[in-house]
Amino acid sequence: MFFTLIALTIVSILMVVASRSATVVQRSDSSALRIQAMDNFLSDVENSYLPLAARASAYKAIASSTLYMNATGQFLSDPGSDLGGVMLNGTLGSASIMANNTLQNFSARIEEFASDIYGINLQMAVHSGSMAQTSPWRMDVAVNVSYVARADVGNWTREKRIATSIPVEGFLDPQYLVRTGGAYQHRIAQAGIPATRWNISNLDAFVSSGNYTRFEGSDAPSFLERFKASPAASECCGIESTINPASVSPGNQQESYADYQFWASSVECANLYDISGGGFSHSFFKLDFSHAFKYNVSAYATALSCTP
Amino acid sequence: MDKRGFFFTLDAVMALMIVGIGLFLVLSAYFFVPSVSRTEDISQDALTFLSTTTIENLNDPYAGIGGTLWDEGRITQPENTLLQQIGEFKARGDEATASLFITALLENIVPENYGLQVEVDGSSIYPLQAEQAEASQAGTDVLISKETIVYGISNTTTYDLWGPSVVRVKVWHG
Numbered sequence: 001m002f003f004t005l006i007a008l009t010i011v012s013i014l015m016v017v018a019s020r021s022a023t024v025v026q027r028s029d030s031s032a033l034r035i036q037a038m039d040n041f042l043s044d045v046e047n048s049y050l051p052l053a054a055r056a057s058a059y060k061a062i063a064s065s066t067l068y069m070n071a072t073g074q075f076l077s078d079p080g081s082d083l084g085g086v087m088l089n090g091t092l093g094s095a096s097i098m099a100n101n102t103l104q105n106f107s108a109r110i111e112e113f114a115s116d117i118y119g120i121n122l123q124m125a126v127h128s129g130s131m132a133q134t135s136p137w138r139m140d141v142a143v144n145v146s147y148v149a150r151a152d153v154g155n156w157t158r159e160k161r162i163a164t165s166i167p168v169e170g171f172l173d174p175q176y177l178v179r180t181g182g183a184y185q186h187r188i189a190q191a192g193i194p195a196t197r198w199n200i201s202n203l204d205a206f207v208s209s210g211n212y213t214r215f216e217g218s219d220a221p222s223f224l225e226r227f228k229a230s231p232a233a234s235e236c237c238g239i240e241s242t243i244n245p246a247s248v249s250p251g252n253q254q255e256s257y258a259d260y261q262f263w264a265s266s267v268e269c270a271n272l273y274d275i276s277g278g279g280f281s282h283s284f285f286k287l288d289f290s291h292a293f294k295y296n297v298s299a300y301a302t303a304l305s306c307t308p
Numbered sequence: 309m310d311k312r313g314f315f316f317t318l319d320a321v322m323a324l325m326i327v328g329i330g331l332f333l334v335l336s337a338y339f340f341v342p343s344v345s346r347t348e349d350i351s352q353d354a355l356t357f358l359s360t361t362t363i364e365n366l367n368d369p370y371a372g373i374g375g376t377l378w379d380e381g382r383i384t385q386p387e388n389t390l391l392q393q394i395g396e397f398k399a400r401g402d403e404a405t406a407s408l409f410i411t412a413l414l415e416n417i418v419p420e421n422y423g424l425q426v427e428v429d430g431s432s433i434y435p436l437q438a439e440q441a442e443a444s445q446a447g448t449d450v451l452i453s454k455e456t457i458v459y460g461i462s463n464t465t466t467y468d469l470w471g472p473s474v475v476r477v478k479v480w481h482g
Contacts, residue, residue: 003323004319004326007322011326011330014330014331014334015334018334041457052461056461056469059467101469106469110472117457
């Protein structure tokens, strides 16, 4: 019995040691994996989810604000900041104009998801949002966020500035909407005609389509500036379109039909030229000499006889 | 004297047997663990393929650009990853197309004697009948489950955000 007892003791010790070491290895492995999973999730939220949420929210904010301006007939005083406020909490001034698509909604969604799926207590705070333009056809979106994530394996605290952008094509131009009470709806779409290819037939198609173009060094406002009552010229990002005389009433007005000049009534009659001939199909269409030159139609431009 | 010798010998033999069986049990815990590396590799490969390949980079007559789903207008965003596309189908309630999409993508990637299940938010998308996968999983000794989150916009005209959703890829040796 002596050897048997010794053998039983040795085997028992062996089994206890083996099972303990296996448990320790398993536990340290699972902790490392969980930390890695948390870290991957938070990186994904920062680098992918929040930029996507910012883009979605920015898109909805612009669309909602445009419709609100159409309904109220009022322009924005500081579009970059005002649109940022809509992104953040859906309000413009004291009016609530957007629901379910604010950054706060999207943050709440990811917080709930983090809790349900990963057991993380995630608390996000969206501090500010703004929009600006550094290129003619894109809107830059910036959002400042911070978050605290608490999990069983550790805590994460980060602050981040999310910078992303969305295309401006497809949005309604607020100038057209507000100034015509919604009667003239005009969406931003790039014409794609190079500056050297303008001629009378391209201008004719351009007026019919209502597309937009950009001339370097022109006084045209950017898309963002078009949310203001008096849009300023934008050196980096000015874009312009033309008014189709058939779409305004009366169709024959003593204005330049370059859109930003038309709405601002900024060209005197003495500087206007009637565009006709060469198969051009839009009666009463007028431009200032600068635009007649840019569109390469000065050969079809006739000085207007102004009535005092 | 003979009796004592007999008991000593019997004691020694029993002790040796106990030590032998004990060693066998302890060592077998280390040496007879089912091999997981191959299954792990397959599940990781499947997940990496789905999460890093975009529709525009996929050459497939059913799921790629110009393929059946593209022509039918059921895939519209070329920059979607395959995982995002699966999530988008689920968000639209079109699980049947999601299942066919996965079949087209993974049938040649997962070896014949391995099983695959893809779940989105806990619902089995591939195969559509969860029982089918569960029956096969019941007889396996190794099952690797990997998950990731997925989200996206339903189209670039309305910018409707869907998700986040959890996609779980399970691979097992069948």
